[in-house]
Amino acid sequence: MKYAFPLAAVIALVLCALILVQIPGMQYLFGVVIPYLAMALFLGGFCYRVIHWGKSPVPFKIPTTCGQGYSLPWIKHDKLEAPVNAAQVVARMFLEIVFFRSLWRNTKATVYAGPKLTYESSKWLWLFGIMFHYSFLVIVIRHMRLFLDPVPGLVAFVEIGDSLLQIGAPAMYMTDVTIVLALLFLFARRLTNPQVRYISLMNDYFPLFLILGIVATGILMRFFLRADVDINAIKQLAVGLVTFSPTIVTEISPLFYAHLFLVCTLLAYFPFSKLMHMGGVFLSPTRNLANDSRMKRHINPWNPEIKPHSYASYEDEFREDMVEQGIPVEKELPSQG
Amino acid sequence: MYDSGKIIPGLIIFVLFITIPIWYNRGGAGTEPPKPVLPKDAKTCVLPAAEIRAEHMKLLNVWRDEVLRDGQRAAVTVDGKEYPKSLMLNCMKCHTSKKQFCDTCHTYASVRPYCWDCHLAPVE
Numbered sequence: 001m002k003y004a005f006p007l008a009a010v011i012a013l014v015l016c017a018l019i020l021v022q023i024p025g026m027q028y029l030f031g032v033v034i035p036y037l038a039m040a041l042f043l044g045g046f047c048y049r050v051i052h053w054g055k056s057p058v059p060f061k062i063p064t065t066c067g068q069g070y071s072l073p074w075i076k077h078d079k080l081e082a083p084v085n086a087a088q089v090v091a092r093m094f095l096e097i098v099f100f101r102s103l104w105r106n107t108k109a110t111v112y113a114g115p116k117l118t119y120e121s122s123k124w125l126w127l128f129g130i131m132f133h134y135s136f137l138v139i140v141i142r143h144m145r146l147f148l149d150p151v152p153g154l155v156a157f158v159e160i161g162d163s164l165l166q167i168g169a170p171a172m173y174m175t176d177v178t179i180v181l182a183l184l185f186l187f188a189r190r191l192t193n194p195q196v197r198y199i200s201l202m203n204d205y206f207p208l209f210l211i212l213g214i215v216a217t218g219i220l221m222r223f224f225l226r227a228d229v230d231i232n233a234i235k236q237l238a239v240g241l242v243t244f245s246p247t248i249v250t251e252i253s254p255l256f257y258a259h260l261f262l263v264c265t266l267l268a269y270f271p272f273s274k275l276m277h278m279g280g281v282f283l284s285p286t287r288n289l290a291n292d293s294r295m296k297r298h299i300n301p302w303n304p305e306i307k308p309h310s311y312a313s314y315e316d317e318f319r320e321d322m323v324e325q326g327i328p329v330e331k332e333l334p335s336q337g
Numbered sequence: 338m339y340d341s342g343k344i345i346p347g348l349i350i351f352v353l354f355i356t357i358p359i360w361y362n363r364g365g366a367g368t369e370p371p372k373p374v375l376p377k378d379a380k381t382c383v384l385p386a387a388e389i390r391a392e393h394m395k396l397l398n399v400w401r402d403e404v405l406r407d408g409q410r411a412a413v414t415v416d417g418k419e420y421p422k423s424l425m426l427n428c429m430k431c432h433t434s435k436k437q438f439c440d441t442c443h444t445y446a447s448v449r450p451y452c453w454d455c456h457l458a459p460v461e
Binding site: 042046047050051054055057058144145146149151152155156160166168170171227228229230231232235236239242243249279283301 | 357
């Protein structure tokens with residue numbers, strides 16, 4: 001059920017686009033209005049979420065460390081696992097964001113008869129995770145050929161690199177293959193690994209199916225159902241969208257609108273989902289703080305302001321009452337004339 | 338807001354990065370959509386216009402494999418008219434100009450077919 005419902009939702013989205021776009025006038029809704037709304041939701045929602053996180057206080061210094069902290073000079077300090085200054089934190093964050101280093105450290109625990117517990121390095125998740133993310137990045141860069149006119153050299157370069165194998169015509173993209181493989185692995189992992197399956201929710205499956213739907217419609221459009229997929233009309237629409245003068249010049253295949261609608265769904269859904277780890281990875285206190293709690297005092301931002309109150313000033317404040325009650329005081333009341 | 342000195346610039350960079358297409362295309366409406374020059378005398382192609390537009394690369398790829406890899410050089414007959422399976426001896430007979438026909442759309446959509454890795458492009 002946890003995966004049946006998201007799958008049904010994605011299929012419903014595709015059918016919705018395929019059928020509704022047949023109605024005259026609806027092309028404008030799916031081609032222009034919805035993309036603008038989705039992009040506004042994406043940018044607005046993204047900024048809202050990041051600022052919301054920025055407003056949340058971090059009461060304690062909580063970097064996750066998994067190596068020797070900075071200590072005496074003859075104890076070797078693990079600079080990446082327990083960073084103590086900004087440069088080391090930046091190095092750690094860089095490796096995390098660019099190379100998914102914490103996934104690289106992933107281990108798998110297995111219990112054998114005995115009982116005997118073993119831990120073993122498990123890099124599959126890292127491999128397919130990084131494969132998915134970089135394939136997606138290359139695909140986004142490639143798509144810029146439809147939004148940028150004239151097409152910049154970098155975009156053309158990425159595209160040439162991606163179709164370097166020169167298999168078939170239109171040339172096969174390597175990232176199309178790798179992203180499908182990676183998505184299928186990430187889905188199969190949630191199904192077959194009992195622990196992961198137990199903690200997987202609908203909002204884990206939905207983005208997988210949604211992105212798989214985007215990839216599938218894209219591959220179908222490029223390689224199989226090419227009828228009416230007029231690339232020039234699509235580019236005119238895309239360039240029109242980013243210059244705020246969108247036009248739909250000809251009848252474009254419903255498959256294109258299904259593809260676009262799924263992308264719009266992804267954009268609109270992005271800020272309100274787990275996909276926000278794109279921004280969240282930069283704002284994780286367990287990653288972006290230095291392990292220097294013994295060197296610098298971390299002030300809890302929600303601490304109330306407590307002014308120091310010495311005994312001398314306490315006595316000044318209550319001296320009369322203290323004398324009246326017969327409590328000894330260090331400094332007597334001034335003598336009455 | 339905490340650490341606004343880092344978060345706000347980061348957010349601005351993100352928004353500017355996402356909206357690159359807007360900055361890149363700003364002002365001018367970009368280049369005109371392509372208008373390939375169609376042959377004046379020929380009225381028919383090996384496939385109907387819509388199909389050849391969508392499938393020409395597949396057809397050329399199949400022809401290339403048949404002719405060069407399998408040695409099947411027999412001409413294709415469409416409506417009683419014979420067409421040799423050849424880019425230079427068939428397609429380019431009517432669509433004489435690479436620049437005014439092939440390149441118009443290919444440049445616009447950033448498509449780089451590798452036809453001309455082997456074939457010599459006509460001198461224009």
